[in-house]
Amino acid sequence: MHSLLSTYPYLRLLPRAFSMATRPPEAPAPTGSDYIAGSVSVVFVTCPNDKIAKTIARSVVEKRLAACVNLVPQITSVYEWKGKIEEDNEVMMMIKTQTALAPSLTEFIRSVHPYEVVEVIALPVQQGNLPYLNWVKDSTTPQ
Template identity: 40%
Template sequence: MSCVAGRMEWYKEPGSHSVPRSVLYILCLLLFPTVVMYPGLWSIGVQLHSLLTGSYVPGHHSVLLISSPNEQAAKDIGSRAIMERRMAASINILPRTSTMYYWKGEIQDSTEIMMLVKTKTSGIQKVIDYVRSVHPYENPEVLSLSVDHGSPTCMDWIDEAVLDD
């Protein structure tokens, strides 16, 4: 036994175990699915909390603002995967807006279409990754706004409509 190991009373020689392998195996079998299913478990926990207390858990849902150059691009982005893959409960495509912004050191002035995407906060990154992969802009604008309060029936509807990972 080395002098470092001699000072650690819990240390065992290689090959010996203080905890039976079967116990470690069972712990791993229980822990792995819990970690993998975390978003789904969180969603169930939030729904149980809301059911038992009658209150909403702030931040469980979000609204994403996504700008597009035209209505067809917005519909393509919205329907192609966001809605078909149930990453959002709904998408509102707002009429043409006038937009002013800085881009590459200059003030730009254009018209755009704004999308409001209602989803679970746990799925935001998935939506952002998809939008970046198909959006015609070099740097698509995707902003997330956390929902602090909302109609319980509307929030339940979002939970049912959006699939968990």
């Protein structure tokens, strides 16, 4: 077996950065961050319309249960309910909060939401933009 250099001697002229043997350096781990993976969550909640979603969004931000709520309009949900396949247009709320606040946030949403069974799903954030994640923590109040 012969080497690539014996077959293609002009490869010696290429800078090392273009060599197949060279890998890009690993990004250094962030330093000086007090963020703990999973301490911030994104909570998904569906609402029947924009008006209800905006009312809930404003309330959870005012109560400091959430730092930010994004409203994604015009989603279609297909689901089984009481033995029947349903299809509805809804609004998706993407709520950013501290993971520790998820139970209080869920309780509040259940108390004001019109659905009999409210979708509230919290997913922990493992990593992200550290200034943003710290802002989420600073903008919410642990209960």
